Structures are given as C-alpha cells and as structure tokens.
Amino acid sequence: MNRHTRKFAFFFGMILAMSIAIHVFAQSAEEQAVLTPIHAMFEGMSKRDAAAIKAPTLPGGTMVLMRDGKPAQMTFEAFAERVGKPGTTQIEERIHNPLIRIDNDLAVVWAPFDFLVDGKVDHCGTDLFNLVRVDGRWMIASVADTGTKNCSAK
Known part of the structure; x- marks a missing residue:
C-alpha cells in the first residue's frame, strides 16, 4: 500500500469507528425526553427545593430505598419534604449509562x-425509575434504588 492509500484507509476507519460509536451511544430524542424528569428531580434535590423535586413526579407516587437489605418506603411528597429542607451540605445525584426501555406511554x-x-x-x-407519559409529558411514577457505602468496587 502506498502512503496515500494508508492515510485514506486510516481516516476512513476513524470516521467509520466514530459513526458507529455515535450510533451506539447516542440517545434518541424520546430517550432524552424520558430522562428529562429524572434530571429535573436531581436538580431539585441539589437545590433542596421540595416543589422542584415533586414537579416531575406523578401525584401519589412512591419510592423504595433499599438500605442494608431493608426497604424504606415513602411517598414522593415525604421524600421532597425530607430532602427539600435547607441544609449546609451540597448534595448531587448522578446516573451513568442508563438503560432505557420505552413502550408507548410507559418507560x-x-x-x-x-x-x-x-x-x-x-x-x-442502582436507580430504577418507572415513568408514564401523561398529556404528552413524561412523569416519574415510582423509584426504587439500592444504596451502599462500598463504592470502590463500582
């Protein structure tokens, strides 16, 4: 192969690899829409704003937080009041590599x-969110999570 052919093959390979990566990792507009209320809830949590925490949730929705093998259940309203109290510590929740499944108005x-x-x-x-689409808007219907202090293995 001559030098120009190798350069072309290299650049073509890079473009192909990048397009595959973009296709594999890009989220569709619908998947981004499903994540919007989750990020809104996290933003409300970081601001300790009870109204902002509740805004993307379905009224009457619940949370189950697994801690040390025991479930702690509460309504979104109770969670928002607990986390929405003023405090001096900064809090932030981040999710990574979400697996998203959508079927009509359920995600x-x-x-x-x-x-x-x-x-x-x-x-x-691990967070598990169940969402429903109500009047064209995705809302969080329920949340369950696991929680551990042993995060070095993750």
Missing part, C-alpha cells in the same frame, strides 16, 4: 448512580 430507566455530598461520593448503587 423504565435502570442506571447505576453516585450520590455526592460536598463533592465526594457518599453512597452509590
């Missing part, structure tokens, strides 16, 4: 998460 998001307090990971685990 599920399964994603590993890190929960940060003052910029450091406090606990981690």
Whole structure:
C-alpha cells in the first residue's frame, strides 16, 4: 500500500469507528425526553427545593430505598419534604449509562448512580425509575434504588 492509500484507509476507519460509536451511544430524542424528569428531580434535590423535586413526579407516587437489605418506603411528597429542607451540605445525584426501555406511554430507566455530598461520593448503587407519559409529558411514577457505602468496587 502506498502512503496515500494508508492515510485514506486510516481516516476512513476513524470516521467509520466514530459513526458507529455515535450510533451506539447516542440517545434518541424520546430517550432524552424520558430522562428529562429524572434530571429535573436531581436538580431539585441539589437545590433542596421540595416543589422542584415533586414537579416531575406523578401525584401519589412512591419510592423504595433499599438500605442494608431493608426497604424504606415513602411517598414522593415525604421524600421532597425530607430532602427539600435547607441544609449546609451540597448534595448531587448522578446516573451513568442508563438503560432505557420505552413502550408507548410507559418507560423504565435502570442506571447505576453516585450520590455526592460536598463533592465526594457518599453512597452509590442502582436507580430504577418507572415513568408514564401523561398529556404528552413524561412523569416519574415510582423509584426504587439500592444504596451502599462500598463504592470502590463500582
């Protein structure tokens, strides 16, 4: 192969690899729409704003937080009041590599998460969100998560 042919093959290969990566990792507009209420809830949590935490949730929805093998259940309203209280610590929840499944007006998001307090990971685990589309808007119907302090293995 001459030098120009090798350059062309290299650049063609790079473009092909990037287009495959973009296709594999890009989220569709509908998947992004499903993630919007989740990010809105996280933003409300980081601002400790109870109304913003509740806004993307379905009224009457619930959470199940698994801690040390025991479920802690609460309504979104109770969670929002608990997290929405003023505090001096900065909190932030981040999800990674969400697995999103959508069927008409029902969606599920399964994603590993890190929960940060003052910029450091406090606990981690997996979030499971059930969402429904109501009047064209995705809303969180329920949340379940696992939580552990042993985050070094993740």
